[in-house]
Each structure stands twice: as structure tokens, then as C-alpha cells.
Amino acid sequence: MIRKDIRNIVIIAHVDHGKTTLVDCILRQCGHFRENQLVGDCILDSNAIERERGITILAKNIAVQYKGVKINVVDTPGHADFGGEVERVLQMADGALVLVDAAEGPMPQTRFVLSKAIEAGLRPIVVVNKIDRPDARTKEVVDEAFELILELGGEELLENLTCIFASAKQGFAKLSLDDPDEDIYPLMDLILEKVSGPEIDEHAGGSLLATTLDWSDYVGRIIIGRIRSGSFSAGQEVLIQKADNQALKARITTLYVFDDLGRREVIGAAAGDIVAIVGLEEAEIGDTICQVDNPVLLPRISVDQPTLEMVFSINSSPMAGREGKYVTSRQLRTRLMKELERNVALQVDAEEVGDMFRVAGRGVLHLAVLIETMRREGFELSVGKPRVVFKKIDGVECEPYEHLFIEVPGDKFGSVMELVGGRRGELLEMKSRGDYVLAKFSIPARGLIGLRTRMLNSTQGTAIVNHRFDEYRPVEGDAPSRNNGVMISGVSGRVNAFALNTLQERADMFVAPGEEVYEGMLVGENSRNNDLAVNPTREKKLSNMRASGTDDNILLKPPRKFTLEAALEYVEDDELVEITPTQIRLRKALLRENDRKRLARATVET
Ligand SMILES: Nc1nc2c(ncn2[C@@H]2O[C@H](COP(=O)(O)OP(=O)(O)OP(=O)(O)O)[C@@H](O)[C@H]2O)c(=O)[nH]1
């Protein structure tokens, strides 16, 4: 039987193609809100880091009523680090809105999520979004999207594939470009028409696949999934079927369905509904929740394995503990363990070696978001250089390789080739679009660390860089390292403009006059490839009155400031990123006796 009163859809796309803006627009035009509930853009990107970065990190459910039908919509993240989550939430839907930017066209992540949607048997609806853009190439993009579906083996989908044109930002969708720009309803009607309601077997026992996790400090773990068959009710005792055939009994304490932006408590829900369940503390993603007397086992879904790891430790710099509320190893451990409750693609090595924790995740962004969250909560910590996770396959040490996609103006392609080639990237495909070159490379994931910043520098910010995991291959060659050495402060004190003025001739400085530095802190990038110990606090001999270090005759270049990700990608094996609630500093991890002597000597010399 097919339920007609409900539709479950997921919105998928490449990063920034407008998923959250579209969900926003659906909520505004079809939801029930008081005026003050819908202030600002992208209300769904509700956590502070999502808002600041303008990206979606966690998939989110909303629901609206349209023409008597409940439409559950899942907004997904577009960044490749969170691709695993998108793949899982497809389980909850019968249809997928595939958004494609009318100017950019299908991008690498479009291909990935679309292929997963087709695999999962979802019917895609192509939404060409941002048709208001002055550089929109709407008609071409439609062709590219159809070609992509064909390429991904969706021939039978093409026959009644529908495409709709939209501007999520301006709040309209239309089936033909000649139609007037009105509202989003043409898209809603298309969903009702093209996406089937959930197919259910009313008489089967209750079953649900735990698809996403949420967490609340008040009620603990919350399991989200779509009821596959039968029904569940609040207070019901259920069976949690785990991996390796284990089963546990637990009780549903509270049951919710999604409603507008929030959740509504219900006493019961049936096949086809997407629900949030409280009370199943032991359940994990992939487990089947079912009736005790009529157990069903649904095919498990897997959680992606980590590809990148970093070592987290307490902040051991001389400036430690000045700002943070949480600075001890025990606090760090407790926090990381708590993160495991909801951050399913994360792994933390509980083994504590000298206050160090190995934290592994899906990429630099995935881990940077965790670090950023922690510093906002008041943590101080040190983090080492990110490393890719190696794997032994049939006794052979293997490393991850990725596909790297670059779009760049043709005249800058030479410098791209040089950079990528220097990191053992191999060109697989190349084509041109207008003045742009679109190239696809295969590259060891190690070579990607730090590549983006360099690529943007060498192409004056014009390159668009994307990458996706491809496969594990036997390890070969060395990891690329930084071409330039660094300048290390040999002293502690305040930076002086006079000293900087001399140093900047040979370096790109990271610090400004008046800033505090310590012995071992990185204060600049040397123009040569060796590390150099320096004294950035040195004052002009004659005018030792000027302790604050400003001098009108000195013209200083502004210091290079690192974002968290840039800092993580910059450091080498013997260096650390020091993170406090307000500061990001780079430093040498350990000063060996030799370094100390060298530093002491250098300090005398300068
Ligand atoms: N011109 C134009 N801009 C749009 C439109 N829709 C979204 N945008 C802009 O595109 C940017 C990204 O929009 P989001 O909705 O955050 O994109 P997203 O797909 O949710 O991004 P991720 O969640 O990070 O994958 C924002 O600056 C939006 O204002 C549109 O129809 N036209």
C-alpha cells in the first residue's frame, strides 16, 4: 500500500548550490510561523559555526503541510567531508531534489550525491537553482545535468525526468523559463506529483533503521529514522538489533514527528513517518529498532571510516591557561568522549599517551569544526599536523588517493600543473569551458594537505578546488613538505617594529608590533628553505625609550594571519598549532637541547 498523505524528500547538491536557502524558502511559504521566528537567512543553519561559515554541517529535518499532504524535507550538507551523512539520510526519502547552480553546473559533489541517490532507488527531480544569477547558463546546465544522470546509469529515469527552474533566494520556482517569477508552489506541486508516497506494509511488525543521531543534554541520545513497517508508540518496549547479531531490549520514552522547524510529541507513528525517538541510549546508527515479539532485520548502513587524523593534546605553550576555562588533559578527554556520542564519523583513541589523543575524522574541515566548537566552549589545546590514515590491505601498506577537480582560467593552468605535479598528482582529464580549464587529477591524499591555500595564492584566488576520496593504493614516495623554512622566536617578549622591519626583508611575518611571543613560537616564513631563529623583540639601540615598539618611519607589511584550517595545513611534523578561545599560534613542538643552543646563539647574534 502507498500512503498518500505524506512525502519524504531529501535535498542534495554540491556545496553552496542553495539547499538551505531553498528549505528556508519552503518554510517561509508553506510553514506556519509567527513573524519573529523567521528572522535572517538560512534559519536552518542554526549553530554558530554553520552561521559563521555559511555552510551546513549537520543534516536537518523539517516538515510542512501542503495541500493536505505532509512533506518531510531533509536538508543535507554539501561539503565532501560530510558526504557519508548524506548517503545515510537518503534512506529516509523516496525522492531527491538535486539542486544544480545555474552558473556552476554539476560539480564533483553533485555527481557523488546523485549517484548515491540513484543507487538508493530515489527518483531525482533536477532543480536548476540561482537562475537569477547574471552569469547563469541555465539551458546548458540542464543538458549537463541530464548527461550526468545518463552517465551514472539512470537511463530509465530520463524518460520522465523533470527539471524545474528556481531562485531559492528570490523565492520562486517555475516549470518553464517563460513562466512568470511567482512563488515556490510549482516546486511543491511537482513534488506531490512526481515523488511517490511511502510504500508500506501495514500488517508487518514495526521496524525502523537508525539513520541519524542527535543529542540533548536533557534527554541524551535521540535516534532519527523513518518507520519502514508497522508502527511504534511512546512507552513501547522495543528490540535494538545491533551488529554481530546482538539484540537489546529498551523502551521508547518519547516519540516525536517533525513539524515546521521543530518536533512535535506524538503517542504513536506509523510506517512512512520520519520520527525522533528518545530512550534508546544503546542504539547506534545502522541498528534496526523493531518489535520485541516480531523482530525484523533491516540491511545495515555503514558509517564512513576516517581518512585523516590529528593528535590533540593540552596546550603546553608558555602562554597556556591565560584564557581558557578548560585546559587539563582530563577535561580534554571528557570533551572528546562526549563528542563521540553524536559525531559518528569521528574516532578518538582512548589510549592516552603523555596527554595526547589521536583524533580521526573525515577531513580537515570535519576536524576543524570540532576544534572551533571546542575553543568557543573555552578549551585550549594543541593540535599536530594532520596525517592521512594508512591501511594495511592484504599485507601491503596503502594510502588514500583522491580525485582532485580544478577549475581555473586558462592562463593560470600552468601554475596549477606545477603545484599538483609537485605533489604527485596525475592529470586524468582536461576540458575547457569558455576561458576556463576544467581538470581532473588523481593525487595521494597526503598531497592535498595544504594544497588549497597554495593554489589560491598562485592563481590569485581564481581556482575552484574540489576533491573526493577515490581509493586506497600502495604507499609510494614521500609526503610533500613545506618549501620554505620558518622564523622561530628565540626569546619571549613583545614584538618590536624595529626588529620586524629588519626581519621582513627576509620573511613573511606572522606577528605585528606589540604582540607577545615566546621562545619556540613561529613568527614568520623564511624566504629560504631553512628554519631560522630570530629575535623579533629587539629594540633599536639608540632609542631604548621606545619600549612599545612603534616608530613612525617604519613601514611594515601587514602580518599573515592564519585561519584555523590554514594553520593546521601549514605546520610540519615537528610543529604544533596552539589554539585558545581567541588566538591561533604556531610553534615548534619540542625544543631539543641543540635548538636551545642555536636559539640562544641566534639571539645573541641578531
Ligand atoms: N543569486 C542567488 N544566490 C543564491 C540562491 N540560492 C542560494 N543562493 C546563495 O548561495 C549561497 C549558498 O547558499 P546555501 O543555501 O547556504 O547553500 P547550501 O547548498 O545549503 O550550502 P552547503 O550547506 O554548505 O552545502 C548563499 O550565499 C545564498 O544566498 C539563488 O537562487 N540565487
Ligand SMILES: [Mg+2]
Ligand atoms: Mg546548506
